[in-house]
Amino acid sequence: MLVTITGFGSVWRRKFAKNQNDPQRFARGVYYNTTGVDIGGTTRQRPKIAGYARFNACGGFDPHRPARMIGRVFECADPCVWQGENKLLFQRILGKPEKPDAFLVVVRPELNGLLAVGSTDWRSADTWLISFSECGDKQEAMLLVPMYGWVHTKLGRFVLEPGLRQPWMARLVLASVEPE
DSSP states (O other): OEEEEEOOEEEEEEOSSOTTTOOOTTTTTTEEEEEOEETEEEEEEOEEOEEEEEEEEGGGGTTTTTGGTTTTTEOOOOEEETTTTTEEEEEEESSOOOOOOOOEEOOHHHOOBOTTTTTTBBOOOOOOEEEEEEEEEEEEEEEEEOTTEEEBSEEEEEEEOSSOOTTTTTEEEEEEEEOO
């Protein structure tokens, strides 16, 4: 499965080999990204739906420059549930962009409005929720969305539209407004 990253969740964790004498310890590091919300000035995970995106340093992921990963196409394992959590493994960056099967998208109320996760028709059937954190009116959702997949928020329906000249790039576009 090919996946383009359009954004990251707010919470990062990392894991390195325990052997501190291993010269490849950091080169084989693993990085986990998930959702979080601001609680009293600190970003905290408040999972309603637990899950994460996993990146391996040996697959080309640069943890020191995550912004450079935006718009990059990765070869990924199929999404799955492991130990009760949703998981998406990013295996390696492609050398040149190709049309992806889906996009890693993060939805936040300040950009897209509040999601009604769990209500009927809040997302397209082919959209997969990886992680969802919520506390009061603060939310963050990490989703795997195909081209033209959609999410419905209090503002309206946002559709993931690909770039015309660069089909490996996409963005959520407000397609219909919720009546007041």
